[in-house]
Amino acid sequence: MTTTLVKYHTLGNDYLVADPELGAPAPGAAATRALCDRRTGVGADGVLYGPLPAAGPVADTQDTFDVRVFNADGSECARSANGLRIFARYLREHGRTRRDEITLRTPGGDVRVRLGSPVTAASTIDLGSWTHHSPALAGGAELIGVPLEIEPGTEVNATAVHNGVPHLVALVDDATAELAARIGPAIVGYAGFAERPNAELLTVEDRRTLRVQIWERGVGYAPASGSGACAAACAAHRLGLTDPSVTVVMPGGTVAVEITKDERVLLSGPSSCVGRVTLADEFVPHLGAEGPQ
Incomplete structure (x- = not known):
């Protein structure tokens, strides 16, 4: 056949x-x-x-x-x-x-x-609710804006997001492809995680605009990720840095993420x-x- x-x-x-x-x-x-x-x-x-x-x-x-x-x-x-x-x-x-x-x-x-x-x-996908309690962490602990030493001498401001897939969002001054390639593998492979998360490097440009770099488990560097963009938006919103609706700019292009009043996350973008x-x-x-x- x-x-x-x-x-x-x-x-x-x-x-x-x-x-x-x-x-x-x-x-x-x-x-x-x-x-x-x-x-x-x-x-x-x-x-x-x-x-x-x-x-x-x-x-x-x-x-x-x-x-x-x-x-x-x-x-x-x-x-x-x-x-x-x-x-x-x-x-x-x-x-x-x-x-x-x-x-x-x-x-x-x-x-x-x-x-x-x-x-x-x-098109728009409704990913539903999310949590900052991640199965990647021992006992499913919550992680919000916590300094995390992912390897000796390298510390990131980390927020866990689970939206059907585990993510670790690192707040950085300047999210670049070079930084993603350097610390993304260390985040994904961090020995303290029970399950490997995807890594998102997040820079907040303003209250309605995020810049994100992605390092995915099972893939490596990725020019875009829908669930990763949502994870970054959820982390930034929980940290009080953004409005409920944001534009997420990734190397491959931009998507729109909306956090609804009942705390569901919606992603809209092209294909x-x-x-x-x-x-x-x-x-x-x-x-x-x-x-x-």
């Missing part, structure tokens, strides 16, 4: 949609690593496997879809704000739904996505379709034979 993938990106954060109806392999680490390799595969930051058979009852098959998200290194991500916005666009563009708003079910919880009109316009990729017969064996994990 021919295997076809569809590639999208949002602000340079790129994903492959692997749809079983288009011959996609079962979700798993080996297949994901093979597909995401930028030299010997198609190349991407991750793979969106779905829509998959429903893990529970679905009242409306046009409204609710199951999907799993994998990072480029093969590790599974509970959910990805950018990835899920891309997946919602894929479903609409490929006739799987006619709705403007749908629910995506992930291991990290259900999320609602509202598609733009036209579908190429900015772009790169195109369809049909895998060669000689490449398919490299995907490995994995069943669902």
Whole structure:
């Protein structure tokens, strides 16, 4: 059977949609690593496997879809704000739904996505509530604006945010790609964490504008991250530095984040379709034979 993938990106954060109806392999680490390799595969930051058979009852098959998200290194991500916005666009563009708003079910919880009109316009995802109690910390402790020595001689002002994925937001004077490459791996790999978080380096430009650099577990340096932008906005707001609605500027571009009165976080931003990729017969064996994990 021919295997076809569809590639999208949002602000340079790129994903492959692997749809079983288009011959996609079962979700798993080996297949994901093979597909995401930028030299010997198609190349991407991750793979969106779905829509998959429903893990529970679905009242409306046009409204609710199951999907799993994998990072480029093969590790599974509970959910990805950018990835899920891309997946919602894929479903609409490929006739799987006619709705403007749908629910995506992930291991990290259900999320609602509202598609733009036209579908190429900015979409909005509701990531729900968040907490500063992180499973990355021993006992799920709360961490807000605390000095943290991530390696000998390097201390950051740290705030934990968990919005379905663990994040560690470091408030810095000047968030640059060079600084992210230097301390991002140390934050992600900090020995005091029970679970690796994504690292966001945050500089507050004014009460409505943030500048953020991203270092993701399982990916490394990333030009943009939806859940990372939300984590930075939540941290800045909790520290009293910003208004509820902010623009988050990342190397790949900008997104809008809104913290609602009932403390839910909404992310709005664009996405772009790169195109369809049909895998060669000689490449398919490299995907490995994995069943669902």
